[in-house]
Amino acid sequence: MTSAPAIGFEYRPSKGFRWALAIVAILAVLAVLLSGLAWWAKLLLSLIVLVGTRRSVRLMAQSPVSAAGWGAQDSWTVHMTSHEDVPATLASFRVLGVFVLVRLKTAGHGTHSLLLAPDNSDADIRRRLRMRLATLQTGESHARA
Template sequence: MKSAPAIAFDYAPSRLILAGVLLLSAFAALAVIASGLAIELRAFLAILALAYAGYAAKTFSTSPIIRIAHGEAGWLLVDRSGDEKAVELHHHVHRGSLLVLEFSAPAERVRRFVLTPDNIDADTRRRLLLVLAAS
């Protein structure tokens, strides 16, 4: 039996998803401001929504993982310091242009990576889908 082909690619969080989250957060703040609540409560809730959006954007955009690789030894996640961590592909979902990879490692939290056309090129995406189909 032929083993799945090796693949490695750099990972950076999607700027399109980040822009969408920030846009929806701005709409949420505008909805609170346009509501009939007391002015103090509106201001507090709008600031709270924008602060949480800023926190979520910072957390999302500063992923510690910079590279995802698959070879004969299995899946590897490489962090900013170059440390490699062996993980298991727990689940993957492919819907249209979105591809979500879910990895798990013993005694660690589950990590999910959303791949969109702006953070993975078309050829790498095609090769990754072949690897996923083979495994």
């Protein structure tokens, strides 16, 4: 069997996901405010939701990953914003419709979750990733059988 061609893509965090997270946070605060809790509990829970959402959005916006690539021999490389290329391994992945989420583990830079969505990646890249990840998943299920 011939090896699969390399897949490389630039990465930037999804703005659509940030907006969805903000909408969910607003709905959560609204649910807390409409609940029967005491006013101080409402205030405390609302602040916790808003601070947590702000922290999550800030962490997503400051992603240290600027690009990633999956080589023909199942080797991953992550290009950091510091212009450093770091070898990585695929920790896990999920495919949810047009979204592809990959978690890549690096030795010196920790684990990075990359969400590829319609607003931050090319449809062809996501399609190729989905196809190649599906063959990986099929190979794992055959290996377990």
